[in-house]
Amino acid sequence: MSPTSRFASIRNGESLDFSKIPVVPIEDFRSAVLKMAAANHRLCALLCSGKDGRPPGSLLAVLADDTGGKLYLAASQPVAGYPSLTPDLTQAHLFEREIYEGSGVLPEGHPWLKPVRRVSADKVAFFQEQGAEVHEVAVGPIHAGIIEPGHFRFQCHGETVHHLEIQLGYQHRGAERLLREGPDRRSLAVAEAICGDTAIGHAWAHCAVREALAGATLSLRAEALRAVVLEVERLANHIGDLGAISNDIGYLPATAYFGRMRGDFLNMLMTVSGNRYGKSMLKLGGVAFDLPAEMRSSMIETIKRSVRHLAEVGDMFFGEPSVISRLEDTGTVSRKICDDLGLVGVCARATGADRDVRQDHPFGLYRFRHIPVIKLDSGDVFARAMVRFLEAQRSLEFLSALIANLSEGSAASPCGAPAANHLAVSLVEGWRGEVCHVAKTGRDGKYEWYKVVDPSFHNWMALAMALRGGEISDFPLCNKSFNLSYAGHDL
Amino acid sequence: METLRLVASYLMMVILAPPIMLGIITKTKAAVAGRKGPPVLQPLYDTIKLLGKGAVYSKTTTWMFRLGPVVSLAAVLAAASLVPLVGAPLIAFNGDAILFAYLFALGRFVTVTAALDTGSSFEGMGASREVAFSSLAEPALILSFASLAYRSGGLSLAQMFAPHGGPSAAASAILALGSLFVVLLAENSRIPIDDPNTHLELTMIHEVMVLDHGGPDLAFILHGAGLKLVLMTSLLVRLILPEMPAVGAVGSLVLGLAAAAVVIGLVESSMARLRLVRVPQLLVAAICAATFGLILTLR
Numbered sequence: 001m002s003p004t005s006r007f008a009s010i011r012n013g014e015s016l017d018f019s020k021i022p023v024v025p026i027e028d029f030r031s032a033v034l035k036m037a038a039a040n041h042r043l044c045a046l047l048c049s050g051k052d053g054r055p056p057g058s059l060l061a062v063l064a065d066d067t068g069g070k071l072y073l074a075a076s077q078p079v080a081g082y083p084s085l086t087p088d089l090t091q092a093h094l095f096e097r098e099i100y101e102g103s104g105v106l107p108e109g110h111p112w113l114k115p116v117r118r119v120s121a122d123k124v125a126f127f128q129e130q131g132a133e134v135h136e137v138a139v140g141p142i143h144a145g146i147i148e149p150g151h152f153r154f155q156c157h158g159e160t161v162h163h164l165e166i167q168l169g170y171q172h173r174g175a176e177r178l179l180r181e182g183p184d185r186r187s188l189a190v191a192e193a194i195c196g197d198t199a200i201g202h203a204w205a206h207c208a209v210r211e212a213l214a215g216a217t218l219s220l221r222a223e224a225l226r227a228v229v230l231e232v233e234r235l236a237n238h239i240g241d242l243g244a245i246s247n248d249i250g251y252l253p254a255t256a257y258f259g260r261m262r263g264d265f266l267n268m269l270m271t272v273s274g275n276r277y278g279k280s281m282l283k284l285g286g287v288a289f290d291l292p293a294e295m296r297s298s299m300i301e302t303i304k305r306s307v308r309h310l311a312e313v314g315d316m317f318f319g320e321p322s323v324i325s326r327l328e329d330t331g332t333v334s335r336k337i338c339d340d341l342g343l344v345g346v347c348a349r350a351t352g353a354d355r356d357v358r359q360d361h362p363f364g365l366y367r368f369r370h371i372p373v374i375k376l377d378s379g380d381v382f383a384r385a386m387v388r389f390l391e392a393q394r395s396l397e398f399l400s401a402l403i404a405n406l407s408e409g410s411a412a413s414p415c416g417a418p419a420a421n422h423l424a425v426s427l428v429e430g431w432r433g434e435v436c437h438v439a440k441t442g443r444d445g446k447y448e449w450y451k452v453v454d455p456s457f458h459n460w461m462a463l464a465m466a467l468r469g470g471e472i473s474d475f476p477l478c479n480k481s482f483n484l485s486y487a488g489h490d491l
Numbered sequence: 492m493e494t495l496r497l498v499a500s501y502l503m504m505v506i507l508a509p510p511i512m513l514g515i516i517t518k519t520k521a522a523v524a525g526r527k528g529p530p531v532l533q534p535l536y537d538t539i540k541l542l543g544k545g546a547v548y549s550k551t552t553t554w555m556f557r558l559g560p561v562v563s564l565a566a567v568l569a570a571a572s573l574v575p576l577v578g579a580p581l582i583a584f585n586g587d588a589i590l591f592a593y594l595f596a597l598g599r600f601v602t603v604t605a606a607l608d609t610g611s612s613f614e615g616m617g618a619s620r621e622v623a624f625s626s627l628a629e630p631a632l633i634l635s636f637a638s639l640a641y642r643s644g645g646l647s648l649a650q651m652f653a654p655h656g657g658p659s660a661a662a663s664a665i666l667a668l669g670s671l672f673v674v675l676l677a678e679n680s681r682i683p684i685d686d687p688n689t690h691l692e693l694t695m696i697h698e699v700m701v702l703d704h705g706g707p708d709l710a711f712i713l714h715g716a717g718l719k720l721v722l723m724t725s726l727l728v729r730l731i732l733p734e735m736p737a738v739g740a741v742g743s744l745v746l747g748l749a750a751a752a753v754v755i756g757l758v759e760s761s762m763a764r765l766r767l768v769r770v771p772q773l774l775v776a777a778i779c780a781a782t783f784g785l786i787l788t789l790r
Contacts, residue, residue: 136612139693159616250682250683250764322764472616475693
């Protein structure tokens with residue numbers, strides 16, 4: 001019996017009647033998920049129907065087949081506790097902690113069952129090393145820069161880090177709960193606010209789920225305009241990150257030039273949507289603002305100029321020996337850790353994983369127009385910086401071709417009410433990586449479940465692994481090269 | 492009257508040169524990055540602002556913590572009187588070079604103890620780095636001093652740091668100069684050894700030790716650090732720049748300091764910071780250069 005037989009399969013951005021998803025006893029659910037994971041399927045989401053800490057609840061797993069472009073779904077019968085998946089499937093570790101915290105369903109035998117959110121860091125135990133020469137360094141949740149709150153505990157021996165534990169949850173706002181109360185007029189605004197720098201990525205994932213449930217189709221122009229703003233968002237963030245990495249190593253000219261270029265792309269979003277982060281650009285059934293001809297020509301001008309400037313600044317940055325020696329072999333994440341933890345996005349591609357939703361599970365315009373996937377093998381800060389740089393170049397090429405040949409049509413088409421008792425999954429390759437939204441409607445067409453998985457949720461643990469055996473003074477640089485979202489993790 | 496004028500001009504140098512030199516460095520870095528940058532006098536405004544503020548002291552600290560900034564500034568001021576800032580030093584005697592080196596060490600000692608006094612894990616880390624790196628910077632400094640002292644035949648800073656000796660002495664002077672430049676960057680927490688502008692506690696060396704100081708204490712520390720930079724730079728300037736008759740001794744020194752500030756700004760703009768484990772390698776290279784310089788002098 002093939003492992004997929006216990007699963008219903010859909011493609012990215014599709015919905016299906018919930019009764020078509022096989023519901024199996026928990027033992028079968030567990031072994032089927034493990035078999036699928038052993039056959040190179042990646043855990044996109046693992047959620048529980050239970051709410052407010054009251055078990056029982058039934059589990060739902062979403063597994064992605066990245067080579068076949070399919071998503072596999074299976075549900076378990078309601079349980080109050082089950083043998084944890086984590087000892088056999090590391091990818092599940094944070095999902096199971098989240099499940100226990102949210103629904104009270106106990107993953108028995110989970111090695112580190114701490115709350116993920118909603119608990120202040122001083123009330124929970126931290127992993128600690130003992131020894132006369134071991135010392136502990138605690139950083140945060142309030143940091144010296146203008147960044148989000150998060151608490152980091154280092155177990156150090158001299159300058160060497162033996163272990164780093166990351167405690168987040170300070171940004172928990174109840175975004176999933178607000179979404180679950182929908183769909184209503186707030187839903188899209190809430191989705192845009194899940195993670196401020198991925199406003200377009202999350203808005204698109206939300207719209208895609210909602211449109212899949214309603215069975216709406218979009219005009220080609222609307223799809224193209226969504227791709228335009230998503231790539232501009234990617235450019236602004238990738239280039240901003242390069243500037244931030246450059247700032248952390250004290251290479252100031254590149255910081256200033258990259259920072260200015262980031263401004264160009266934020267301004268581009270401002271021109272198109274009236275918001276520098278592209279909020280309110282997307283709407284159900286398409287986009288809220290069309291791209292008039294004169295705006296297009298000015299965008300093409302900016303893009304042409306940016307292609308030239310990016311190449312020049314990139315030459316300066318990556319051509320500077322002191323920069324390369326600082327970035328190489330710092331914060332290395334191996335390919336094995338990438339696969340064990342199920343990393344996504346830039347961090348995964350920097351370890352050599354060929355993983356990009358735009359290629360593996362194409363959505364929207366990416367079904368018709370392809371964008372090359374960039375991957376490097378070394379898994380260090382250099383690779384993460386270089387992937388960003390090369391992706392920014394590919395995005396510029398993609399944009400200039402796309403904007404020059406924008407198909408005609410309406411910017412938005414109507415989107416009806418969501419079908420009752422359906423489940424939809426949408427994946428979007430945001431600039432940080434795979435943004436996953438899963439929604440299930442009840443009999444009245446309201447959401448029963450709404451699950452958001454930001455790429456940061458998969459990737460935070462990789463930062464801790466990157467630091468193992470490294471220098472504590474390299475932490476800020478590693479952190480910047482991952483640039484994960486606190487808000488997206490804390491929801 | 493002559494003494495009064497000397498002291499007055501000395502005070503001017505000691506008060507105004509550090510902020511202006513730091514301001515020029517910042518301005519240079521801004522210009523290379525294509526920015527306008529803060530005014531040249533911004534460090535002076537900051538010092539004045541800080542002097543007008545109150546200070547907050549943590550309950551875990553003791554008198555040692557309050558002593559740190561005062562003694563470190565006093566040590567640098569005492570060292571300043573040994574350096575010929577206005578053509579001649581205030582005080583000069585045979586062997587003042589040793590006193591100069593150890594006044595810096597005293598300043599470092601009290602800063603480090605004040606940092607340890609806070610009990611903060613950051614400051615402890617910074618203190619350990621500062622001590623580790625300065626134990627490598629110090630041999631480089633002393634060895635360079637030794638070769639310069641042998642060459643000039645005197646143990647006084649004013650004698651040692653003056654452009655004399657023919658082309659035969661040039662090689663050893665260049666080696667001492669290179670070694671001292673690295674020491675200067677290390678002692679004054681400049682790129683590539685430290686980043687004076689970073690806000691990332693975990694990567695800092697010097698800055699992290701003074702995180703808990705505020706108000707006048709911080710003003711003392713910042714001014715002391717600036718003055719240290721001025722003192723070391725003016726020694727190097729005197730070593731390579733002959734006195735220009737058109738502008739006089741003070742004028743040549745001021746021009747030299749401004750030029751050195753631009754050079755430091757350019758060095759900081761043109762490279763990234765070294766990773767922390769590489770810093771000792773650079774310092775050891777400085778020691779080697781100083782040793783070769785000494786060998787060449789003795790030959």
